[in-house]
Amino acid sequence: TQVLTEKQFNAIRAGATADEVLRTIGRPSNVGYVGWHKTQTVWSYRYEWINLCRWFQVWLVDGRVREAAYATDPTCDERRPFIGESD
Secondary structure, eight states, rough: OOOOSHHHTTTTTTTTTEEEHHHOOOOOOOOEEEETTEEEEEEEEEETTTEEEEEEEEEEETTTTEEEEEHHHHHHOOEEEEEEETO
């Protein structure tokens, strides 16, 4: 069953545990850290949405969701030169 859907993403709420996130949308495609002491973990989930390359990110602090949001996947956001512009 495909779980990387807006319905599943929208089910993730602030305060949910990391285990609840894993049960709802599975393992992230990327794990990152924020802050000098890595105080915040960011889980990123890549998915396709209406032919756009997107990802859903979940920010965790002390094993609980602080916030979650949609963004453009940076690996798909390569800058391409304009016509007539050199590389």
